[in-house]
Amino acid sequence: MPREDSLTPEGITGDALADTLASIADSEPLVHHLTNEVTMSETANVTLCWNGLPVMADAPAEAGEMAAGADAVLCNTGRMTEEDVGAMIAAGESANDVGAPVVLDPVGYGATSFRVSAVDRILEAVDVAVIKGNRGEIAGLAGEAASVRGVESVGEHDSIGPAARALADETGAVVVASGETDVVATAERAYELAVGDERMGTFVGSGCMLGSTLATFASTLGDGDAPPATATDAAILAVIAFGFAGERAADAPGVAGPASYRTAFIDAVAALARERPTLPVRDRIRALDRE
Ligand SMILES: Nc1ncnc2c1ncn2[C@@H]1O[C@H](COP(=O)(O)OP(=O)(O)O)[C@@H](O)[C@H]1O
Ligand SMILES: Cc1ncsc1CCOP(=O)(O)O
Numbered sequence: 525m526p527r528e529d530s531l532t533p534e535g536i537t538g539d540a541l542a543d544t545l546a547s548i549a550d551s552e553p554l555v556h557h558l559t560n561e562v563t564m565s566e567t568a569n570v571t572l573c574w575n576g577l578p579v580m581a582d583a584p585a586e587a588g589e590m591a592a593g594a595d596a597v598l599c600n601t602g603r604m605t606e607e608d609v610g611a612m613i614a615a616g617e618s619a620n621d622v623g624a625p626v627v628l629d630p631v632g633y634g635a636t637s638f639r640v641s642a643v644d645r646i647l648e649a650v651d652v653a654v655i656k657g658n659r660g661e662i663a664g665l666a667g668e669a670a671s672v673r674g675v676e677s678v679g680e681h682d683s684i685g686p687a688a689r690a691l692a693d694e695t696g697a698v699v700v701a702s703g704e705t706d707v708v709a710t711a712e713r714a715y716e717l718a719v720g721d722e723r724m725g726t727f728v729g730s731g732c733m734l735g736s737t738l739a740t741f742a743s744t745l746g747d748g749d750a751p752p753a754t755a756t757d758a759a760i761l762a763v764i765a766f767g768f769a770g771e772r773a774a775d776a777p778g779v780a781g782p783a784s785y786r787t788a789f790i791d792a793v794a795a796l797a798r799e800r801p802t803l804p805v806r807d808r809i810r811a812l813d814r815e
Pocket of ligand 1: 658659675677702705729730732
């Protein structure tokens with residue numbers, strides 16, 4: 525795997541990851557989810573296993589009020605109604621008012637015109653810190669031809685680095701495009717992270733759990749001098765920690781297929797959050813060439 529250490533952000537170290545896990549454990553951030561019911565249990569559990577405190581409150585009557593007391597808000601568009609779009613905007617605006625980061629997971633962006641309009645309206649109303657999608661969703665949001673089938677990414681997406689940077693430039697958010705390797709981009713720079721295991725793609729919910737993980741890690745921003753220093757660092761550390769959990773689960777005894785792998789994956793998240801090992805994070809990241 526190619527490495528360009530000099531281009532790796534300074535804040536991306538094994539110690540920074542261990543310190544970030546410690547900050548999460550200390551603060552037990554309240555992570556408010558407006559998300560789909562297909563994977564709600566997985567997202568609640570992965571948040572708890574990172575030592576966050578999940579809450580799911582999407583009723584329009586309470587979404588904004590809950591967000592005002594949250595440390596991060598996640599808006600996942602996997603299964604929403606028009607009413608849910610209003611609740612996501614209310615929660616996002618409330619989070620913006622109190623300075624809590626908002627993570628947007630535009631599940632299925634490009635599959636239907638309703639999803640496109642809903643995500644576009646959320647992005648117009650809310651200042652989003654991180655946008656996370658699979659490669660098809662991110663390419664679609666960046667204005668390329670829609671390349672999703674339902675909620676799945678289809679196609680090659682060879683130019684995902686430039687597309688992610690363009691989307692970051694347009695929105696001001698850090699952009700995460702998931703896949704066999706993950707890309708984290710700002711307007712200036714895109715990084716490819718080679719971490720994870722192919723079994724992460726064999727069960728429903730790993731993408732949504734990555735959104736919860738990004739929100740949990742982003743909640744620690746601004747905790748004094750402790751890492752992560754920036755939303756980009758928080759996103760990179762979150763993606764790498766998530767991928768390391770995927771690798772650890774692949775080595776777990778008794779994994780016989782997708783269901784036991786999913787269980788082993790959640791156990792691996794809890795083990796990493798408890799043990800906080802110093803992991804070789806810099807070995808997994810390379811800066812992508814500007815194209
Ligand atoms: N073949 C793979 N190798 C390594 N990691 C993978 C692979 N497929 C998916 N992942 C990981 O699974 C998570 C979900 O990614 P993805 O499958 O792209 O999302 P979605 O479920 O939203 O389509 C990401 O952390 C990604 O890195
Ligand atoms: C299948 C499905 N349909 C609407 S939401 C959803 C879950 C998507 O989960 P993930 O993208 O995390 O696999």
